[in-house]
Amino acid sequence: MSTTARQAGKAQFEANKLAKRLRRGVGAAIADFGMIENGDRLMVCLSGGKDSYSLLDVLLYLRDKAPVAFDLVAVNLDQKQPGFPADVLPDYLARLGVPFRIEEQDTYSIVKRLIPPGKTTCSLCSRLRRGILYRVADELGATKIALGHHRDDILETLFLNLFFAAKLATMPPKLVSDDGRHVVIRPLAYCREQDLAAWADVRQFPIIPCDLCGSQPNLQRQQVKQMLHDWERRFPGRVDTLFRSLGNVVPSHLLDRRQFDFAGLKATGRPDADGDRLFDADESVSPDCDDNAAVVRFGTAEWL
Numbered sequence: 523m524s525t526t527a528r529q530a531g532k533a534q535f536e537a538n539k540l541a542k543r544l545r546r547g548v549g550a551a552i553a554d555f556g557m558i559e560n561g562d563r564l565m566v567c568l569s570g571g572k573d574s575y576s577l578l579d580v581l582l583y584l585r586d587k588a589p590v591a592f593d594l595v596a597v598n599l600d601q602k603q604p605g606f607p608a609d610v611l612p613d614y615l616a617r618l619g620v621p622f623r624i625e626e627q628d629t630y631s632i633v634k635r636l637i638p639p640g641k642t643t644c645s646l647c648s649r650l651r652r653g654i655l656y657r658v659a660d661e662l663g664a665t666k667i668a669l670g671h672h673r674d675d676i677l678e679t680l681f682l683n684l685f686f687a688a689k690l691a692t693m694p695p696k697l698v699s700d701d702g703r704h705v706v707i708r709p710l711a712y713c714r715e716q717d718l719a720a721w722a723d724v725r726q727f728p729i730i731p732c733d734l735c736g737s738q739p740n741l742q743r744q745q746v747k748q749m750l751h752d753w754e755r756r757f758p759g760r761v762d763t764l765f766r767s768l769g770n771v772v773p774s775h776l777l778d779r780r781q782f783d784f785a786g787l788k789a790t791g792r793p794d795a796d797g798d799r800l801f802d803a804d805e806s807v808s809p810d811c812d813d814n815a816a817v818v819r820f821g822t823a824e825w826l
Contacts, residue, residue, distance in 0.1 A: 537724045544721055547712035548580045555695045557707040558666065560590040564707075565664035567655060568596045568622075570611055570730030572722035573670035577710055579725060581668065582620070595621045595662055599651055602628040610728050623662065627654050652700070659704055667699070671708045673765055674715040678746045680768070686742065690776070692768065
């Protein structure tokens with residue numbers, strides 16, 4: 523076998539492993555959090571970036587394998603950014619045979635008019651985009667709104683809230699929208715950003731860069747991303763441990779009186795497994811984990 527053939531075979535082998543890892547992660551997240559039910563109509567929000575392309579790609583695969591029947595419709599919000607290639611997504615989706623809608627709303631001009639130069643635009647842009655997508659979901663009869671946020675987004679949001687909002691919270695895998703009328707899901711919750719970037723290369727998605735938000739040099743999110751990257755480089759496995767901690771919350775060992783009745787806490791004379799022993803290192807820390815520990819731990823077989 524020639525060197526070229528061996529290299530091609532290795533590349534295909536790695537691509538197959540990556541596909542299985544992503545599909546397993548999405549399937550596990552869907553099953554763990556009850557994201558998709560029989561008869562659902564999913565509105566998949568497609569920005570033109572690697573994450574949303576990967577989300578649609580994996581959901582299309584799982585649709586034919588899933589234990590329940592559901593439909594997909596792709597939606598892109600054309601925010602009228604200068605130079606936005608308006609033909610890329612319609613051409614791509616038409617080739618796939620996926621029902622889609624391109625919603626044209628000039629939020630770009632609104633953001634640029636209201637946000638002073640040098641200030642981050644994310645908050646206003648997000649609010650405007652969210653309101654439009656909720657309306658479109660109503661018009662399309664969508665029962666769920668699927669977003670492309672991944673594991674790294676979830677961890678970055680956790681630290682942004684910790685550092686700048688004094689709040690222990692992040693993007694949940696599933697939530698009810700602000701208006702109480704929509705269910706928002708994040709099927710990529712267990713997927714690593716580096717895997718999604720690699721998958722985008724394998725699939726050769728026609729990526730559309732976002733010049734409105736992602737390129738801002740002063741984003742705190744970029745600093746948090748770099749912090750997590752440095753931690754992972756220096757201490758391999760730390761990011762996986764951090765992520766797993768989000769599914770292992772102990773309210774009695776935090777300080778939120780709304781989540782635990784500290785004032786009413788009394789000695790009962792009975793042993794309590796969540797008492798002082800929770801601090802014992804050999805019970806609370808398990809270093810023997812792999813990259814897919816969250817999926818292995820929480821995942822169920824029927825969606826995989």
